[in-house]
Amino acid sequence: MSAIRLEFRAVTKRFPAQRRGDAPVTAVQNVSFTVADGEVVSIIGPSGCGKSTLLNMGSGLDPATSGEVFVDGERVTRPNEHVAFMLQKDLLLPWRTIRQNVEFGLEIQGRPTADRHRIAEELLVKCRLQDFIHHYPHQLSGGMRQRAALARTLAVDPAVLLMDEPFSALDAQTKMVLQQDLGRTLADTGKTALFITHDLAEAIALSDRVLVMSQRPGTIIEEIKVDIPDRDNPMERRKSPKVGPYVSALMELLHIDQAAA
Amino acid sequence: MNAMMAQPSTQRMMIGSVLLLIVFLAAWQWLPGLFGIPAFIIPPASTVWDEFLHMLANDRLVYHTVITALQVLAGFVLGVILGMVVGFVLGMSQAAEFMLSPYILALQIAPKVAFAPLFVIWFGxxxxxxxxxxxxxxxxxxxINVLGAVRAIDPDIVRLARSFTASRFQVFxxxxxxxxxxxxxxGLRIAATLAVIGVVVGELVGGNTGLGYLLTFGEGAGNTAMVFVAIxxxxxxxxxxxxxxxxxENRVLHYLPARARKIT
Known part of the structure; x- marks a missing residue:
C-alpha cells in the first residue's frame, strides 16, 4: 500500500444561519476518507450535498468546524503549496497570455523567471496548447481554456489536485477529449487527485474509487472501487461493458430513479 | 478580408468628414451675415482667426494657454491618483466603505464648482x-469606477490566487x-473632460492668468471673438x-477582445 497523500479525518462543516433564529446549516457531517499516492478518487452526490465544501476545506481556504484534513501528513490550516484546485470556471486572467496564466501560481510562489517559462512551456506542450502560448484567453475555445487551467494547476507541482466539476461547462465531445487528457496526464505524472463531479460516467471513467455522498448534511454513504482497466485511458474505459453496472449501482445509491418518478 | 472591405469605406468617411468641416466653417463665416446677426453676437470665422493672431502677438496667449493646460494636467493627475487610491481602499474594505460612503456621497452630490469661491478665499x-x-x-x-471594478471581481479568482499562497499584496x-x-x-476619459471644467471655473472666479481669465476679460471688453478663441x-x-x-488606454488594455480583433 502506498503512502497516504490526502486524508479527511472526521470532518464536519457547519455554516452559521443566514437569518437570526434559523439553525446553523450542517453542510458536511463526519466525513472520513483517504486518498493514496497516485490515486484518483471521485466524489459524487446530489447537488448541495457539500461536495464543494469538502474541496474548499482540502485547499485550506475554509477551515473545518471540527475534524482535520491532512496533506502528506501535514495538517491543512491555510492555503499551502501542496494542494492546487481547479474549478468549473477556468478563471484565466484576461490580461495575461496563456503562458503568463499558466505561470500565475509559480509567480506567486516566487519562482525565477527562467524556471517559470520552462515549466509553463513544457506543460503547454503536454496540454497541446504550444501554438497558443502568446494568445489571450478570449482567443481560445472553452475546451482549450480549461486545458490551460489544468496546465496552471499542474504548474505548481501540487501533491494533490482538487477538482470541482472542471468539465461540467463543456459540451459533451469536448468533455470526453478533456477527460482523456486528464486521465493521461494524471497517469503520466502520477498525481493524486480528488475529483468532484455529478457526472456518473465521468466519475467511473476517471477514477480508481468513487465515494458517494448523501443529501445534506453530506456524509459518505458508500465507497465503490472501480475495477476496470485503463484508468490512464478514459476513452477506452468508457467502452468497457463493466461501466453499465457501475452506473446502475450509483443511480441506485443516489435514488435518481425516485427523483424522476 | 474584412479589412480590405473596410478600407474604401473608411476613406470615404474621411472625405465626408473633411467636407463637413469645410461646410461648417463656410456656414460660420457667411450664414450669420446672411441672417443679419451682428458680429458681436457671432463673429465670423475669419474674425476669430484674426483675433487669435492678435492675441498671440499682444495678449500673451501662449502663456495663458500653457498656464491653463498645466493646471488641468496637475488637477487631473492629482485627482486621478486620489480617486484610484480611495477607490481601491473602499473596494477592499467593507468597513471603510460603510463609514465613509455618506460623506463621499454628500461630496459627490454637492456641485463641485461651487467650491471655487471658497478655495479662492483660502488660497487667494x-x-x-x-x-x-x-x-x-x-x-x-x-x-466610483475603481470601486465598482474591485467589487465586481469574481471572488473565485481571489480564492485561486490565495490557494497559490498569495499574500494580500499579491492579490492586489x-x-x-x-x-x-x-x-x-x-473613468479617466470622463475625468479628462471634467478637469478642464474645473480649472476654467477656478479661473473665472478669480485671478489674472489662464484662458478662463481671458474669457472674463473678453466678456468685459465686449470682445466676442476673444471669448470664442478662449473657448x-x-x-x-x-x-x-x-x-x-x-x-x-490602447496600449494598456491591448488584451481586450475588441482591441485585439482590431490589431489582428
Missing part, C-alpha cells in the same frame, strides 16, 4: 484654487489592480488630454 489668486476644483471634480468618476497587485484597469480608463483653446486642451488617455 494663485494656481491652487483652480487645481483644487479640478482635483475635486476629477476624483469622483475615477473613484496581480488580480485586483489589473482587473480594475478597464473601468479605470473609462476653442479650452476645447483643444480637453481634446489633447482625451487623446493622450485613449492612446495610453
Amino acid at each position: 489668486y494663485t494656481v491652487y484654487p483652480k487645481i483644487l476644483v479640478a482635483v475635486l471634480i476629477v476624483f469622483f468618476p475615477v473613484m 497587485w496581480k488580480v485586483e489592480f489589473p482587473a480594475a484597469m478597464p473601468p479605470f480608463f473609462a 476653442i483653446l479650452l476645447t483643444l486642451i480637453g481634446i489633447v488630454l482625451y487623446a493622450v488617455i485613449v492612446a495610453i
Whole structure:
C-alpha cells in the first residue's frame, strides 16, 4: 500500500444561519476518507450535498468546524503549496497570455523567471496548447481554456489536485477529449487527485474509487472501487461493458430513479 | 478580408468628414451675415482667426494657454491618483466603505464648482484654487469606477490566487489592480473632460492668468471673438488630454477582445 497523500479525518462543516433564529446549516457531517499516492478518487452526490465544501476545506481556504484534513501528513490550516484546485470556471486572467496564466501560481510562489517559462512551456506542450502560448484567453475555445487551467494547476507541482466539476461547462465531445487528457496526464505524472463531479460516467471513467455522498448534511454513504482497466485511458474505459453496472449501482445509491418518478 | 472591405469605406468617411468641416466653417463665416446677426453676437470665422493672431502677438496667449493646460494636467493627475487610491481602499474594505460612503456621497452630490469661491478665499489668486476644483471634480468618476471594478471581481479568482499562497499584496497587485484597469480608463476619459471644467471655473472666479481669465476679460471688453478663441483653446486642451488617455488606454488594455480583433 502506498503512502497516504490526502486524508479527511472526521470532518464536519457547519455554516452559521443566514437569518437570526434559523439553525446553523450542517453542510458536511463526519466525513472520513483517504486518498493514496497516485490515486484518483471521485466524489459524487446530489447537488448541495457539500461536495464543494469538502474541496474548499482540502485547499485550506475554509477551515473545518471540527475534524482535520491532512496533506502528506501535514495538517491543512491555510492555503499551502501542496494542494492546487481547479474549478468549473477556468478563471484565466484576461490580461495575461496563456503562458503568463499558466505561470500565475509559480509567480506567486516566487519562482525565477527562467524556471517559470520552462515549466509553463513544457506543460503547454503536454496540454497541446504550444501554438497558443502568446494568445489571450478570449482567443481560445472553452475546451482549450480549461486545458490551460489544468496546465496552471499542474504548474505548481501540487501533491494533490482538487477538482470541482472542471468539465461540467463543456459540451459533451469536448468533455470526453478533456477527460482523456486528464486521465493521461494524471497517469503520466502520477498525481493524486480528488475529483468532484455529478457526472456518473465521468466519475467511473476517471477514477480508481468513487465515494458517494448523501443529501445534506453530506456524509459518505458508500465507497465503490472501480475495477476496470485503463484508468490512464478514459476513452477506452468508457467502452468497457463493466461501466453499465457501475452506473446502475450509483443511480441506485443516489435514488435518481425516485427523483424522476 | 474584412479589412480590405473596410478600407474604401473608411476613406470615404474621411472625405465626408473633411467636407463637413469645410461646410461648417463656410456656414460660420457667411450664414450669420446672411441672417443679419451682428458680429458681436457671432463673429465670423475669419474674425476669430484674426483675433487669435492678435492675441498671440499682444495678449500673451501662449502663456495663458500653457498656464491653463498645466493646471488641468496637475488637477487631473492629482485627482486621478486620489480617486484610484480611495477607490481601491473602499473596494477592499467593507468597513471603510460603510463609514465613509455618506460623506463621499454628500461630496459627490454637492456641485463641485461651487467650491471655487471658497478655495479662492483660502488660497487667494494663485494656481491652487483652480487645481483644487479640478482635483475635486476629477476624483469622483475615477473613484466610483475603481470601486465598482474591485467589487465586481469574481471572488473565485481571489480564492485561486490565495490557494497559490498569495499574500494580500499579491492579490492586489496581480488580480485586483489589473482587473480594475478597464473601468479605470473609462473613468479617466470622463475625468479628462471634467478637469478642464474645473480649472476654467477656478479661473473665472478669480485671478489674472489662464484662458478662463481671458474669457472674463473678453466678456468685459465686449470682445466676442476673444471669448470664442478662449473657448476653442479650452476645447483643444480637453481634446489633447482625451487623446493622450485613449492612446495610453490602447496600449494598456491591448488584451481586450475588441482591441485585439482590431490589431489582428
